[in-house]
Amino acid sequence: xxxxxxxxxxxxSSGAAGDSKRWLILAVICTAYLMVxxxxxxxxxxxxxxxxxxxxxxxxxxWIVTAYALPFGSLLLFCGRLSDLIGRKQTFxxxxxxxxxxxxxxxxxxxxxxxVTARACQGVFAAMLAPAALALLATTFTDPKEKxxxxxxxSAVAASGTALGLILGGxxxxxxxxxxxxxxxxxxxGVALVGSLLLLEKQPKTGARMDIPGVLLASGGMFCxxxxxxxxxxxxxxTPSTWGVLALGAVLLIxxxxxxxxATHPLLPPRVVLDRNRGGAYLTTLFVxxxxxxxxxxxxxxxxxxxxxxxxxxxxxxxxxxxxxxVGANVSAIKLMPKYGPRPLVTAGLLISAAAMAWLTAxxxxxxxxxxxxxxxxxxxxxxxxxxxxxxxTGTSGxxxxxxxxxxxCVNTGQQLGGAIGxxxxxxxxxxxxxNWLDSHAEGKPSSEQLHLAAIEGYTTVFWWxxxxxxxxxxxxxxxLRPGPLPAPAAAPAAKPAEQTAAASS
Numbered sequence: 001x002x003x004x005x006x007x008x009x010x011x012x013s014s015g016a017a018g019d020s021k022r023w024l025i026l027a028v029i030c031t032a033y034l035m036v037x038x039x040x041x042x043x044x045x046x047x048x049x050x051x052x053x054x055x056x057x058x059x060x061x062x063w064i065v066t067a068y069a070l071p072f073g074s075l076l077l078f079c080g081r082l083s084d085l086i087g088r089k090q091t092f093x094x095x096x097x098x099x100x101x102x103x104x105x106x107x108x109x110x111x112x113x114x115x116v117t118a119r120a121c122q123g124v125f126a127a128m129l130a131p132a133a134l135a136l137l138a139t140t141f142t143d144p145k146e147k148x149x150x151x152x153x154x155s156a157v158a159a160s161g162t163a164l165g166l167i168l169g170g171x172x173x174x175x176x177x178x179x180x181x182x183x184x185x186x187x188x189x190g191v192a193l194v195g196s197l198l199l200l201e202k203q204p205k206t207g208a209r210m211d212i213p214g215v216l217l218a219s220g221g222m223f224c225x226x227x228x229x230x231x232x233x234x235x236x237x238x239t240p241s242t243w244g245v246l247a248l249g250a251v252l253l254i255x256x257x258x259x260x261x262x263a264t265h266p267l268l269p270p271r272v273v274l275d276r277n278r279g280g281a282y283l284t285t286l287f288v289x290x291x292x293x294x295x296x297x298x299x300x301x302x303x304x305x306x307x308x309x310x311x312x313x314x315x316x317x318x319x320x321x322x323x324x325x326x327v328g329a330n331v332s333a334i335k336l337m338p339k340y341g342p343r344p345l346v347t348a349g350l351l352i353s354a355a356a357m358a359w360l361t362a363x364x365x366x367x368x369x370x371x372x373x374x375x376x377x378x379x380x381x382x383x384x385x386x387x388x389x390x391x392x393x394t395g396t397s398g399x400x401x402x403x404x405x406x407x408x409x410c411v412n413t414g415q416q417l418g419g420a421i422g423x424x425x426x427x428x429x430x431x432x433x434x435x436n437w438l439d440s441h442a443e444g445k446p447s448s449e450q451l452h453l454a455a456i457e458g459y460t461t462v463f464w465w466x467x468x469x470x471x472x473x474x475x476x477x478x479x480x481l482r483p484g485p486l487p488a489p490a491a492a493p494a495a496k497p498a499e500q501t502a503a504a505s506s
Contacts, residue, residue, distance in 0.1 A: 021199060022140055022141060022146070022150075024195065024199055025136070025140055025195075025199050025200065026137065026140070026141075026150050026153060026154070027195065028191075028192050028195035028196050028199060028200070029133045029136055029137050029154065029192075030153060030154055030157045031188055031191050031192040031195070032092070032096055032129060032133055032188070032189070032192040032196075033129075033130065033133045033134075033154070033157055033158060033161070034157050034161050034164070034188060035099070035185050035188035035189060035192070036099070036126050036129060036130055036161070037157070037158060037160075037161015037162055037164070037165065038161050038162070038164055038165040038168060038184070038185075038188070039068075039103075039122065039126070039165065039185060040161070040162050040165060040419075041162045041163075041165030041166050041169060041296065042165035042166075042168050042169035042172070042181045042184065043064065043065075043068075043119075043169070043181055043182065044065065044165075044169070045165075045166065045169030045170055045173055045181065045311050046169060046172075046173050046178035046179075046181035046182075047061055047064055047065075047178075049173055049177060049178035050064070050115065050178045053177075053178065054109065054110070054111060054112050054115065055112075056112040060112060062230070063116050064115060064116065064119055065119075065230075066227070066230045067116045067117075067119040067120040067123065068119040068120065068122055068123040068126075069123065069226055069230060069416070069419075069420060070120070070123060070223060070226055070227055070230070071120055071123035071124045071127060072123035072124075072126050072127050072130075072416060073127075073222050073223070073225075073226035073413070073416040073417065073420060074127075074219045074220075074222040074223035074226060075123075075124060075127035075128075075219060075222075076127050076130070076131060076222070076409045076412050076413045076416060077215075077218045077219070077222070077267060077268060077406065077409050077410075077413060078127075078215045078218065078219055078267070079091065079095075079127045079128045079131055079132070079405075079409065080131035080132075080135070080405040080406040080407075080408055080409020080410070080412075081210060081211070081215075081267050081268075081405060081406045081409070082128070082210070082405070083128070083131060083132040083135055083405035083408075084135075084401075084402055084403065084404065084405035084406060085209065085210055087202060088132045088135050088136050088139070088404075088405060089136075089196070089200040089201070089202055090202075091128050091129075091132040091405075092128075092129060092132040092133060092136060092196060092200070093193065093196055093197070093200075094125070094128055095125045095126065095127075095128030095129030095130075095132060096125075096129055096189055096192055096193050096196065097125075097189070097193060098121065098124070098125035098128070099122055099125040099126060099129055099185065099189060100185060100186055100189035100190070100193070101121075102118050102119075102121035102122040102125060103118070103122060103182045103183065103185035103186060103189070104182075104183070104186060105117075105118040105121070106118030106119060106122065106182045107179040107180070107181075107182035107183040108179070118182075130408075130409075130412045131405055131406075131408040131409035131411075131412055132405065132408075133408075134154075134392065134396060134408035134411060134412070135396070135404040135405045135407075135408040136200070137150060137151070137154055137396075138396040138399075138404050138407075138408065139401060139404050144338065145334075145338075147393070148333045148334045148337055148338060148393070149330075149333070149334050151333040151389065151392055151393040152329050152330035152331075152332065152333030152334045152389055153329075153330065154392065155329035155330075155332070155333055155385070155388035155389045155392050155393075156325060156326035156329040156330060156385070156388070156389075158388055158392060159325045159326075159329060159384045159385065159387075159388040160321075160322040160325050160326060162292075162296055163296070163315070163318045163319075163321055163322050163325075164322060166296075166300065166311075166314065166315035166318060167312065167315035167316060167318070167319070168181070168184060168315075169181055169311065169315070170310065170311030170312030170313075170314070170315045171312050171315075172184060173311060174310070174311065174312055209265035210265075210267075211260075211263050211265050211266050211267035213259055213263070214256060214259055214260060214263055214266055214267030214268070215267055217252050217253070217255050217256035217259060218252075218253070218256045218267055218268070220249075220252045221249045221250075221251075221252030221253035221255075221256055222249070222253075222413070222417075223249070224245045224246065224248045224249025224252060225246065225249040225250075225253070225417065225420065226416070226417070226420045227245055227249075228241075228242055228243070228245040228246035228249055229246070229420040229421055229423065229424040229425075230420060230423070230424065231245065232246075232424040232428065236428075237428065256268075267406070268406055268410070269403060269406070271403075272399060272403055272406060272407050272410065273410065275398060276480055276481065276482050277342060277394050277397065277398070277481055277482055277486065278394065278395055278396075278397065278398070278399075278407065278410075279480060280342070280343075280346070280394070280477050280480035280481035281342065281346075281390075281391045281392075281394040281395035281411065281481075282395060282410050282411065282413075282414045283414070283473070283476060283477055283480060284346050284350070284387060284391045284414070284473060284477045285391055285395070285411055285412075285414030285415045285418065286414040286415075286417055286418045286421075286473075287350065287418065287469055287470065287472070287473030287476075287477070288350075288353075288384070288387055288388075288391075288415070288418060288473070289414060289415040289416065289417065289418020289419045289421075289422060290418040290419075290421045290422035290425070290469055291353065291357070291418075291422065291466045291469040291470050291473070292384070292418075292422070293419065293422035293423055293426055293466075294357055294360075294422075294426060294462050294463055294465075294466035295318075295321070295357075295377075295380060295466075297423070297426070298426065298430060298458075298459050298462050298463070299318075299360065299373075299377075299459075300314050300318075301455075301459070302363065302455075302456070302459050303317060303373075305455065306365065306452050306455060306456065307367070307369075317369060317373065317377070318377060320374060320377050320378045320381060321377045321378065321380060321381035321384070322381065323381065324378050324379075324381030324382045324385060325381040325382075325384045325385040325388070326385065327382075327385060328349075328381065328382045328383070328384065328385015328386050328389065329384075329385040329386075329388050329389040330385075330389065331385070331386075331389070332345050332349075332385060332386045332388075332389025332390055333389035333390070333393060336386075336389075336390075337389065337390055337393065337485070337486070338485060339485065340484075340485065341481075341482070341483065341484045341485040341486055342390040342391065342393075342394040342481050342486070343477075343478060343481035343482065343483055343484075345386045345387070345389065345390040346386070346387055346390050346391055346394075346474075346477045346478075346481060347474045347477060347478040347481075348383075348386055349382075349383045349384065349385070349386030349387035349390070350383065350387060350470045350471070350473045350474035350477065351383075351470070351471065351474045352379060352380075352382055352383035352386065353379075353380050353383035353384065353387070353470045354383075354466075354467045354468075354470035354471045354474065355379065355383075355467075356376040356377075356379040356380035356383060357376070357380070357463045357464075357466040357467040357470060358463070358464070358467045359375060359376040359379065360372075360373075360376045360460075360463045361460040361463045361464055361467075363456060363459065363460065364456065365449070365452050365453065365456065383470075391411070392411060393486075394481075394486065395407060395408070395410060395411040396408055396411065397486050397487075398486070398487060425465075426462050426465065426466070429458075429461055429462055429465055430458035430459065430461065430462045431458065433457050433458045433461035433462075434454045434455055434457060434458035435454075436457075437453065437454040437457040437458075438450065438451075438454045441453070441454070442454070
């Protein structure tokens, strides 16, 4: 059993006298991460208004999203190790401040170039902020019961941020204008920045070192993968800018994997990902990131274009998912994880989500919210809550302080890769299903009703694919994750004695 004297390895806030301080730190972490989660969707709703105001072409609109996704996805591993190297507090505050400044510049943009540059800077600082936030959480709470509660709260925030962005985006765009979809980040950042300056204390050096060749290979490979999938969503799979870039990304990532087995100080130590539980958690976030776009993208399309919901109404329609995600995440992390471990929770969550997506295939042209949407939205919220409550904690479990940042980055990398894959794959599937329906049912110019029916064919095909994605994820995660509860802290790879001594003396 780990003694209290070893607990300061998590930082000064871990002592018994700091109970209330730890929960305030959690509030700061959640506020910052909520900002990142909200930003993923809130700007999407502002795009039509921003395009009208700044006068850029339809072909340029994708870059408002892609400029953010590219640095975010490609720099996560580097920034995760950077937080281990220079300290999580420093990385967290730098990412938070930079994200706020970039948001202010984007909100005040007077042309397309400024907005795209601001979005790219947001992506860079989000890559610093996201893994540092999760690493701070993992190292601040050392008591297993407290850690379960903390991860339950954090998981609810992480899982519901994108849906909340839909609500905020609709409200801000309708009541004010598109610029406030970026300015809203200043509110989140201001609260989190004041809290972090007052509450976070400088953490001891962990002994981590930067693997420069690994950084170049990993960042280059991730950049190519994210860009390739983003390009496929808009330009198709047959262009060299899609398959050629994806092939280059695969080569770079294979080279990165080989290098990590030889590097003296690897960027991503094999011990982090080869653990069955952590590897299963990272795989889970990949499948969830891919499949959740069936809800966040295509269900919103359906509600707005076929049922005539406004932006804010479609966001409010997802509120049951937020509520049940929060409840499920807390029950999962606090009550169920200590007894059963991650395997039954992740497997059940993915299967429940698969069932919800299959339920959504019953939608039609005139479906009612209560009769066709409320049930699946609620059920998928329960599934997401079970998944996030288990996967986020498992992805950072059993690592020493020197690896907390990179382990946290792996969780976020799975989500980002999944999002890029999901956007490209599901967009292609929907477009193909819609075109095939029109070819077989419409002669000449299709009627308005036929266009709606064709679109719904695309949506339901996507929902069936999401069902399969979640089901396959359930099988693979169930096979990979170990049965039983997570090992006790004393059984996990701990920090080296010299690191614990430095932590205790800080």
